[in-house]
Amino acid sequence: MPVRKNIVITGASSGLGEGMARRFAARGHDLALCARRRDRLDALAAELTTRHPGIRVVVRELDVNDHDRVFTVFEELSTELGSLDRVIVNAGLGKGQPVGTGHFTANLQTVRTNFVAGLAQCEAAVAHFRERGAGHLVVVSSFSALRGLPRNLTSYAASKAGISALADGIRADLLDTPIRVTTLLPGYIESEMTGRASGRKPLLAGAESGARALVKAIEREPARAYVPSWPWTPLSVLMRVLPMRLLRRFS
Structure with missing residues (x-):
């Protein structure tokens, strides 16, 4: 398995x-952390470099819906770190409402963030990987x-289906190259998003165990x-x- 030293999240x-x-960070990777909330990124970077003084952590304020800036930031990070070995397209939004109930703006924001902005991140990352050949x-x-x-999940599920199909297509295109593509499909893991969602979540995994499972899966690099x-x-x-009737009951 290739060493993926520099990771963008x-x-x-x-x-x-x-x-x-x-x-x-605990595994010794150098990190490039991106998000809209720069103050939280700075605090996280300080925490990680204090706990793990051998690593490097760089941060960028980034709204992934600013597509031009996605490309600019990824280029800056590749220059600053020397290369991007792994890019984790994680930024997302779970702001959906039932379709036809007067919340088009919220549903549009969800689809734009999860799918269109996801496409921008994939484009920027894969362009860099194609140039490097890895x-x-x-x-x-x-x-x-x-x-x-159904209900509040309609637009969210559609946007995630779209980004899954996009990843599948990219993987097929790169099948005979050294570039690997992994699609993660998390269930319920404790986060800000699940905290805002209504309804019971009997299968909810804790934040720490969920992150551990995600990283373990990523390191295996499955499809x-x-x-x-x-x-x-x-x-x-x-x-x-x-059956849809049962699916609707448990969604």
């Missing part, structure tokens, strides 16, 4: 991104990408991984065949 100021940054693209999708889902593997891998089979 978008959406790194909280939630899954922050958790992955801590785990990768790299690892990691796309953080969601278990909800497996089916169309696709459900995280945590239990119970989400077996549930993925059920998810594809569950």
Whole structure:
């Protein structure tokens, strides 16, 4: 397995991104952390370099919906670190509302952030990998990408299905190259996003155990991984065949 020393994580100021940054730092990786909240990135970078003085952590304030800036920032980071070995497309939004209930703006923001901005990040990362002839693209999708889902999850699930399909297409295009592409489909992992969501989540994994499972999966570099593997891998089979009426009840 190639050594992926320099890792970019978008959406790194909280939630899954922050958790992955801590785990990768503990493994000795140099990190480039991107998010809108610069103050939180600076605090995280200070924490990580204090705990792990042998690593390097650089930060960039980045709104992934500013597509031109995505390309600029990735280019800056490749120059500053010398190369980008792994890019984790993690920045996302879970702001959806039921379609047709007067919340088009919220649904549009979700789709733009999760899919269109995800495309921008993939374009910038893969362009760099093609030039280098190596790299690892990691796309953080969601278990909800497996089916169309009702209520507040409709636009979110559609956006995650889109980014999953995008990652599959990129992987197919790069199949005979040294560039690897991994799609992560997390189940319920404790984060700011799940904290804001309504309803019971009996399968919710803790933030620390969830981040550990994500990093473990990423380091294996599979084509696709459900995280945590239990119970989400077996549930993925059920998810594809569950009648819509039952699916609606548990969504």
